[in-house]
Amino acid sequence: MKLINILSDHPQTAPAPAKPPRRKPVDLARHTLELAATLSRHLDLDALIDHFSRRLGEVLPYDSLSFRHELAGQWHAIAHGSGGRHSCTYQLQVEEVPLGTLRIARRQRLEEPELAMLEQLIGVIVYPLRNALLYRRAQHDAATDPLTGLSNRGVFDDALPREISRAQRYGTHLTLLMVDVDNLKHINDRAGHSAGDRALQQVAGILRAGVRDSDQVFRYAGDEFAVLLVGGDATTAREVAERLRSRVDELPADSGAARPTLSIGLAPLRDTDSGQALFERADRALYGAKQAGRNCVCSAD
Numbered sequence: 001m002k003l004i005n006i007l008s009d010h011p012q013t014a015p016a017p018a019k020p021p022r023r024k025p026v027d028l029a030r031h032t033l034e035l036a037a038t039l040s041r042h043l044d045l046d047a048l049i050d051h052f053s054r055r056l057g058e059v060l061p062y063d064s065l066s067f068r069h070e071l072a073g074q075w076h077a078i079a080h081g082s083g084g085r086h087s088c089t090y091q092l093q094v095e096e097v098p099l100g101t102l103r104i105a106r107r108q109r110l111e112e113p114e115l116a117m118l119e120q121l122i123g124v125i126v127y128p129l130r131n132a133l134l135y136r137r138a139q140h141d142a143a144t145d146p147l148t149g150l151s152n153r154g155v156f157d158d159a160l161p162r163e164i165s166r167a168q169r170y171g172t173h174l175t176l177l178m179v180d181v182d183n184l185k186h187i188n189d190r191a192g193h194s195a196g197d198r199a200l201q202q203v204a205g206i207l208r209a210g211v212r213d214s215d216q217v218f219r220y221a222g223d224e225f226a227v228l229l230v231g232g233d234a235t236t237a238r239e240v241a242e243r244l245r246s247r248v249d250e251l252p253a254d255s256g257a258a259r260p261t262l263s264i265g266l267a268p269l270r271d272t273d274s275g276q277a278l279f280e281r282a283d284r285a286l287y288g289a290k291q292a293g294r295n296c297v298c299s300a301d
């Protein structure tokens with residue numbers, strides 16, 4: 001286990017701010033043991049950081065605490081409190097594997113005995129943190145299609161009924177697009193499987209970039225994607241679907257292979273639709289788009 005203090009930022013020039021409030025003497029050994037016992041029971045990262053920040057605050061007053069870590073190429077931050085011009089930042093690692101960066105900040109300088117206490121308590125969170133990060137990665141991997149980075153079919157199966165009941169409860173629009181890449185077999189056969197993979201990745205990127213953050217995009221199966229458009233009416237949904245189709249249609253050909261195009265079936269939610277009914281209507285509309293010659297959008301009746 002390693003704690004690397006990468007930055008202790010204790011400006012000396014400013015007038016000394018008021019001392020932090022005095023606290024009852026702490027039985028640090030006992031506090032550390034209790035903390036270790038509770039942290040080892042937390043696998044959820046947010047709950048772990050939340051608990052650590054509360055227990056730390058009981059013995060060491062501070063203004064803000066944040067933990068930053070990387071998952072699948074993206075940085076995530078969990079923050080408690082705000083402000084504090086004096087800060088201490090630790091890069092945490094176990095067996096040379098970086099876990100993330102923990103920063104504690106306070107208006108008043110952190111004195112040497114406080115830093116020693118802080119480091120003792122941080123030492124206790126390192127292994128539970130590693131377990132929580134492994135758990136979070138496992139959850140992420142179980143929900144993610146490795147080729148495209150999109151959420152997978154399992155997540156779609158959970159999201160569809162949830163979004164339907166939300167839309168029906170609040171009377172908001174919801175539209176399901178079922179999207180299928182045309183002639184992917186032909187691309188695979190002519191240019192190889194990796195060209196087919198690249199086509200799927202390009203399509204995934206266009207779908208994700210072409211909708212709002214509040215909309216959801218899934219790799220449903222093979223060369224089929226599902227998009228849940230939240231909030232827009234049927235006309236808006238049709239415009240979005242047309243835009244996605246035409247962006248893929250405008251892609252340059254990949255080393256002589258046929259360019260991918262999209263067939264899209266569109267179904268706006270009806271008041272009485274179940275997940276199954278909405279899915280079947282979008283899927284029938286997709287079939288209609290294939291029958292109509294591919295590279296087009298077809299709306300459900």
Ligand SMILES: Nc1nc2c(ncn2[C@@H]2O[C@H](COP(=O)(O)OP(=O)(O)OP(=O)(O)O)[C@@H](O)[C@H]2O)c(=O)[nH]1
Nearest residue numbers: 180181182183184185186188193194196197222223
């Ligand atoms: N490269 C690659 N190909 C895949 C992947 N998943 C599915 N496929 C291919 O996608 C093709 C789907 O075939 P079909 O269902 O006949 O569809 P299509 O060739 O796109 O033709 P239409 O859908 O009828 O336009 C198959 O050849 C699969 O092998 C993948 O992850 N990578």
